[in-house]
Amino acid sequence: MTLRYLILFTLSVLLLSCRKDNESPLSTGTAEWKDAPVVSSQSGNTVIQIQGVQGIKWNARITEGAAWCSFSLANSIPEKDGVLTEGINALYVYFSENTDKEDRKASISIQIGEGTPISLVLTQNGKISGTDAETDTKRPNKAWAEIPDYQANPAFQYVTHYTHLNGKSVRNYSICYDQSHKAALWVAYPLHKCYLGNLDRTDEWTYDPDIESQYQIYVKRAYKEHPKYDRGHQIPSADRTQTREMNAQTFYFTNQTPQVGKGLNQDIWQKLEEVIRKNYICADTLYVVTGAYFAHSNTKATDNKGVKTDVPTHYFKVLLRTKSGMTGKWVRQCDASQLQAIGFWLENKAYSSTQITKDICKKVSEIEAITGFTFFPGIPSQVKNDFNAIEWNLN
Structure with missing residues (x-):
């Protein structure tokens, strides 16, 4: 009997540990685009909305596209840290004009607490003469x-x-x-x-x-x-x-x-x-x-x-x-x-x-x-x- 209970206790601890590890990334926080993740060829900005438990630290990095994307309007800043406040936290992403005809993409990784990094992609349309302003999303x-x-x-x-x-x-x-x-x-x-x-x-x-x-x-x-x-x-x-x-x-x-x-x-x-x-x-x-x-x-x-x-x-x-x-x-x-x-x-x-x-x-x-x-x-x-x-x- 003692061995049986010992085995059951050990299994319970393992199950609880697994469930806690699996739930941690989900309960830490969320990050998503406020608007559609596609912007026009014009320079401008868009917003990432971050939510989670108040007081948790977060980090955002532009892992691809840092040459034309930044977390600052005035300077090239590809990485930013912060602490979650109550409600929606806004992270601004600024982008320069795309003068090429081809679309381009920027990848952003957001780490909230100890959770799994969240990957977001921003697509900027290529320059289309005469029609681009009509489809501008910002x-x-x-x-x-x-x-x-x-x-x-x-x-x-x-x-x-x-x-x-x-x-x-x-x-x-x-x-x-x-x-x-x-x-x-x-x-x-x-x-x-x-x-x-x-x-x-x-x-x-x-x-x-x-x-x-x-x-x-x-x-x-x-x-x-x-x-x-x-x-x-x-x-x-x-x-x-x-x-x-x-x-x-x-x-x-x-x-x-x-x-x-x-x-x-x-x-x-x-x-x-x-x-x-x-x-x-x-x-x-x-x-x-x-x-x-x-x-x-x-x-x-x-x-x-x-x-x-x-x-x-x-x-x-x-x-x-x-x-x-x-x-x-x-x-x-x-x-x-x-x-x-x-x-x-x-x-x-x-x-x-x-x-x-x-x-x-x-x-x-x-x-x-x-x-x-x-x-x-x-x-x-x-x-x-x-x-x-x-x-x-x-x-």
């Missing part, structure tokens, strides 16, 4: 009417945020984020009644998950200079009230700038947003680009960590739609006589009136000349070279 799709032309600038990061609507994944808004100013220079979005509902503001300010936090201003609470400066939205919270997800995305730190509160954000700017929602939305879709302009960086505001950030000198909105509002056609299928565009240009200052008149309007082409951006590319230039105040119900 930059906004240039086929969308609201997207301005891209500008090659190492400080610019292009991001599109998607949301779910009626069971489908649709674009919420796109941004051109300037890491040097820590602000979006433009935020582009379609505006249609399908985005509007009855939900209240989430008011849950947080980091944009697609942009490294070191390039963002931390304003969970108001700026130190409040009430002088509000956290002024670029795409308004009130333009995205159909679902909680789409509204929450308007409260990313990247969608706000220090905007004068009384007399601007709380008054004429808010009134302008209301007029746009009430008078300019149409069945054909209204296309909007809101932006911040920095004529200089002389004025600063202070975030919740004591970091100084540049204050925009001006704000703008440019709009495009069909004149009838119900052609049933895409704007690039319309001729100049069927389209209308207008721009609004305001200083970052307090205004004495909330009236939306042609006095704060400019031609879209004029705002293009000031900002250096090309808005609504692909539509006839004469549409942007003038505006008819009567067509926009303005005095």
Whole structure:
């Protein structure tokens, strides 16, 4: 009997040991791509999401493709260490432009604790003349009417945020984020009644998950200079009230700038947003680009960590739609006589009136000349070279 029990005990210990060893790699953590592991030939970045037990150390190494991939935007860093925090941990992978016609691959090995290394592969498409931008997975799709032309600038990061609507994944808004100013220079979005509902503001300010936090201003609470400066939205919270997800995305730190509160954000700017929602939305879709302009960086505001950030000198909105509002056609299928565009240009200052008149309007082409951006590319230039105040119900 004694020998029998001894044998059973020994087998039990061996089984438990085997089960523990087998389960260890599974329980340590996971690593996976946030988006599809295929990117366009353009330079950009993508994200690996790492999750696991808080406090466990991890290591990531680029084992293949380190010549064009890095864990840093500024330097070539093929290896990075970290410690897991609660929730999703973002590991950014930066890649340079692929000027060859052939696809190329980068291999990344991620070790989480004592677990088995996880291997991930990133594929970058080869350069395909004329069509590559249409299949770009990290930059906004240039086929969308609201997207301005891209500008090659190492400080610019292009991001599109998607949301779910009626069971489908649709674009919420796109941004051109300037890491040097820590602000979006433009935020582009379609505006249609399908985005509007009855939900209240989430008011849950947080980091944009697609942009490294070191390039963002931390304003969970108001700026130190409040009430002088509000956290002024670029795409308004009130333009995205159909679902909680789409509204929450308007409260990313990247969608706000220090905007004068009384007399601007709380008054004429808010009134302008209301007029746009009430008078300019149409069945054909209204296309909007809101932006911040920095004529200089002389004025600063202070975030919740004591970091100084540049204050925009001006704000703008440019709009495009069909004149009838119900052609049933895409704007690039319309001729100049069927389209209308207008721009609004305001200083970052307090205004004495909330009236939306042609006095704060400019031609879209004029705002293009000031900002250096090309808005609504692909539509006839004469549409942007003038505006008819009567067509926009303005005095």
